Amino acid sequence: MSLPPAAGTDGGAPPAPTTLRVLAVDDEAPALDELVWMLGRHPQVGRVLSAGSGEAALRVLHEQQVDAIFLDVQMPGLSGLDLARVLARFAAAPPVVFVTAHEQHAVDAFELNVVDYVLKPVRDERLAEAVRRVAQAVEGKEQGGAGATSDDESIVVELGGVSRLLPRSDVMWVEAHGDYARLHTASESHLVRMPLSTLADEWHESGFVRIHRSFLVSLGHIAEWRTEAGRTTVVVGGHELMVSRRHTRALRDLLVRRAQPRARGGG
Template structure:
């Protein structure tokens, strides 16, 4: 008779060895208890050590051998982001998963090479996906994201998803939020356009207007009529403000220059 899967896992999931020693960090006792309980139910998790603050977590990190850290972002004193920055200076850094109710920190989180960003309330299947990514990172199959393959967390029908930055054609400001446009859909994220403009500048995203940001590599047309300049990105015609026209034109011209010495 086969052994039934542990609670919280789909019945057709492959059996996993209980190998992970995990640190769970949250300053709110009910949330910490729930996170510990959910992690302990996962077949790949051998032990969960709870910590009620960033400072307590740092002490555990120095004293214990850990395979992964699941922690909240916003905590008094040493926040999750602060702790992740400290860990980023370690020679060997355990994979970090953020478990939070706040989507707006996603950009900062992925700049710190976290493995995953799980939004509360946490579902079993979503946490299982995060554990799977931890295992892949530890096995070397899921390397830390680079500047070119960074993703951003979006909410779709109550489900959190990762949208690769490479799929984003342009971004529009909507108040304190931003709307990401891909070839097939758009997503509203709780991140100001100015934040994305600063974070994504090195990945080829340029400001063409105070309310829009475009991926330079996805621009297919440039039009100037009657003193009005526009660009076409993914079939969308976007206005370029006079302030940004010269800079954008120079960037496009440099990208279009033929290789010198070519026959």
Template structure:
């Protein structure tokens, strides 16, 4: 880990100097951030990144030459790519950003609390990777905007995920939360944590699955009651049926039924 006392070395990239200065100022205010390096375009950013001492990148999308998404695509080919947070004035690139594995997607004008959340996610991701390397999977925290305030939803509290256009809706015992992350990105991120795609619109937490059953000409997966809510049944698509059955049969002390 680079930086002092395990602090983060962050690369801030923006072609507009006032925006770059503001981003660097907000990052500097974060306790977890040690060193901040700057780049005004993708070419300069790549030169810095090739040194291999960057822990995270805060990256503007709209830049001349290579834009931020194209640069992130190049980074994805690195053997150990740094986590990327996109910074933009436009909200129409979120799906593409999260498909590239973005840690977060910040809209300008920037807010210090959102910068802090992004930094926390980066730090949590680093800790999670360390735990995974030791053979376990740490919990993930998802920041959710609710009425102008931010709520942190733990992945362990999520029972199932529902596709909602280009976004996803996280269902917990307390309610549902809309997040700017496509279900395909959550599927990739949460597979090792016990989540399985059972339908193009649904991702379920396998520890909550009690079985499957036939309804009409199709199957539904059954999730046990939790937190006072009744059991939930979700449709299973044909293309996901075999994977679900294999997972249930292979799970210890668990069986599946089709009635």
């Protein structure tokens, strides 16, 4: 049984992409100039402001409004981590992306709920991914919570020796690997040092449900479910996952309740 499409996907022109006004912060002039230049080349970035220190960044923020901050971590005086902690107390803090040569601060970044963690030397495609995440966060705020939002939890993952922050909203399903869990997105997967049971407890309120002792899935990413000869499966991101008998009824009830309001409103 296929589930109805999400609201807003049944026709009409796609919304115009968000044009961002961003602030780049780095105490090293060559690195700052390069970051400003790279950000300025991105089609979703309309204007790039710059600051050579954390203190200068605060002065800019008191005078002008920005949509996001691309911030070095290790700076004399007010460090990037210090500045991020100050920004966390703002009533409407702009999303923060750390741009740094030091990957050991990824856990601190995770605790500060920054949008992304980009390692130097910065690659165009990696910076483009960070801009995409920022745009999602900004659009989510403007739409009152649609898409990725400022309270969308992130988790530190590693890919090719690079630490990064993965928003929970990107995760489609999770697979148990002993004391580890593998997070699956639309295009990649990441192994994290956390048991599936812990994620199931922590992410339950965010729409993740246990369908099997080995699988945790995001309700919003279930495309269809199938029942044949007493065997129930769901399709998530093109993958067919087994639903255990003990979880079948609860999952079916959740999916039916999720589909009913849309069915009534669909005409």
